Every structure is written in C-alpha cells, then in structure tokens.
Amino acid sequence: MLEIKNLSFTKxxxxxxxxxxxxxxxxxxxxxxxxxxxxxxxxxxxxxxxETQYHGEISYQGRPINQLSPxxxxxxxxxxxxxxxxxxxxxxxxxCALALRVLFGTEKKEAYxxxxxxxxxxxxxxxxxxxxxxxxxxxxxxxAIARALVLNPSFLLFDEPTSALxxxxxxxFTEVIRNLLKAGTGVIIASHDMKLASKxxxxxxxxxxxxxxxxxxxxxxxxxxxxxxxxxxxxVF
Numbered sequence: 001m002l003e004i005k006n007l008s009f010t011k012x013x014x015x016x017x018x019x020x021x022x023x024x025x026x027x028x029x030x031x032x033x034x035x036x037x038x039x040x041x042x043x044x045x046x047x048x049x050x051e052t053q054y055h056g057e058i059s060y061q062g063r064p065i066n067q068l069s070p071x072x073x074x075x076x077x078x079x080x081x082x083x084x085x086x087x088x089x090x091x092x093x094x095x096c097a098l099a100l101r102v103l104f105g106t107e108k109k110e111a112y113x114x115x116x117x118x119x120x121x122x123x124x125x126x127x128x129x130x131x132x133x134x135x136x137x138x139x140x141x142x143x144a145i146a147r148a149l150v151l152n153p154s155f156l157l158f159d160e161p162t163s164a165l166x167x168x169x170x171x172x173f174t175e176v177i178r179n180l181l182k183a184g185t186g187v188i189i190a191s192h193d194m195k196l197a198s199k200x201x202x203x204x205x206x207x208x209x210x211x212x213x214x215x216x217x218x219x220x221x222x223x224x225x226x227x228x229x230x231x232x233x234x235x236v237f
Contacts, residue, residue, distance in 0.1 A: 030203045031189050040207050088133060
C-alpha cells in the first residue's frame with residue numbers, strides 16, 4: 001500500500017495541494033477525479049517523484065519514496081504520461097529495454113527477451129522494431145505501458161490515459177487495466193474522462209482546488225450519494 005500523509009505542494013506561489021492524506025491499495029483502481037486545475041495531475045506527479053518539492057510524506061511499506069534509489073523506485077512506481085514520452089529515435093524494443101539495461105545492468109539479449117514477453121502480453125510484439133511515429137495513439141500507449149511493466153512495478157500511474165484515444169482504443173485500454181489488476185498491480189489514474197471513470201470505478205477521490213471534496217470505496221458497499229460530487233461527475237456523459 002502507498003501511504004500519503006499531509007501532502008502539500010506549492011508552485012510559483014500558488015498552493016496546488018493542501019494537506020492531502022490517503023492510502024492507495026494494490027490490486028485495485030484508484031481514480032483521481034476532478035476538473036482541470038483541481039490538483040489531480042500534480043498529486044500523480046508527486047507520487048511518481050516528478051515533483052519533489054512537496055511537504056508531507058509519500059511512503060511504500062513504511063519507506064519514504066523520496067529516500068529510495070531510482071532502481072528501488074522503479075520497482076514500486078511506473079508512470080505513463082499523457083504524451084507517452086517514448087524516445088522518438090529508438091524503436092519500441094529499445095525504448096522498453098533501456099531502463100532494464102541502465103538501472104539493472106541487464107545484458108541486451110536478456111533485456112530483449114523480457115521486453116518481448118511483455119509486448120506479446122499487450123499484443124504489440126509485431127511492432128517491436130517500429131519507431132513511435134509509426135504507431136497509432138493506442139499502440140504508443142501500450143508501448144509505454146510495456147516500458148513500465150518490464151520493471152515489474154507494484155503500481156502503475158496514468159495521467160489522462162484516454163485523452164488521445166478513440167473509442168475502440170479506450171475499450172482496449174480498459175481491458176489492459178483489468179488484466180493488470182488480475183496480475184496484482186495497483187493502478188492509479190488521474191482523469192476527467194467520465195465514461196472511463198464509470199467503467200473502472202473502484203476507489204475514487206474527487207479533488208477541488210487541492211482538497212478532497214469526496215471519496216468513495218466500492219468495497220464498502222455504500223452507494224454513491226445521488227447529489228455527491230462523484231455521482232454528478234459520472235452523470236455528465
């Protein structure tokens with residue numbers, strides 16, 4: 001479980017997160033919902049250590065994330081950005097093998113074999129030698145997921161994962177998420193896609209101006225308040 005305690009973050013004089021605390025479980029989807037500018041992407045970036053000048057603590061199994069080495073963090077958190085951030089001059093095989101070789105010193109042949117297994121699971125093995133520019137948005141996303149998965153992280157973080165996807169690839173994405181959950185991976189998604197949130201609703205936090213306006217846990221068995229923030233959000237589409 002990821003534990004977040006009293007997390008605050010200020011940038012250029014603006015307080016974006018205001019003392020947030022939450023626990024994020026494995027094997028489940030945690031949704032960070034809210035309008036643009038509510039703080040959900042900043043929260044995601046703090047968890048991924050892309051923003052480090054925060055106050056408060058983010059820890060995994062009692063160990064503060066910011067005190068771990070890059071190698072240790074890579075086995076806890078994988079981050080898939082909205083733009084996927086694949087290296088444009090490297091093919092998909094090399095994009096995915098790079099972290100294994102740099103962080104773990106894995107030999108090229110062994111790294112390639114591991115990557116190909118993941119690409120096969122995501123049904124993009126035939127694209128291993130393609131450049132990112134030769135792939136569709138959905139294929140690029142699966143390549144970015146593969147790059148994170150080869151490090152076997154406990155949690156995968158997604159920032160607005162459906163913003164560049166058509167309806168067909170959005171359906172494929174939700175299927176990938178369900179398979180990740182079956183494999184024991186925790187998934188954290190920052191999104192304002194109401195349709196996606198409705199399909200994956202499990203644990204949810206609704207942010208407004210850097211604070212949690214509402215939270216929900218499907219396992220508790222209590223229905224969403226009909227007039228609540230999350231229900232109103234899901235009812236838009």
